């Protein structure tokens with residue numbers, strides 16, 4: 004399985020620890036709605052949307068739950084879900 008990282012930034016631990024712990028809402032990708040346009044990968048400011056072959060996934064260790072990926076997704080394939088609901 005080939006994993007491709009974003010060219011602009013790499014996620015890393017913040018001064019207050021692993022940034023995934025800061026999250027209130029978690030992006031969940033509905034693969035059946037995803038058309039693999041990669042807009043979420045392009046727009047994620049943290050570099051935590053990862054490309055795996057021709058698909059995308061989320062690096063929950065560092066995703067801060069900002070929701071930009073869900074906002075930009077043209078097919079509404081990403082839902083922001085409260086952490087405790089998962």
Ligand code: SF4
Nearest residue numbers: 047066067069070072
């Ligand atoms: S919620 Fe924000 S940090 Fe997390 S994957 Fe989406 S754009 Fe990136």
Ligand code: SF4
Nearest residue numbers: 037038040041043076
């Ligand atoms: S923006 Fe939406 S449709 Fe495009 S790759 Fe991301 S999840 Fe899939």
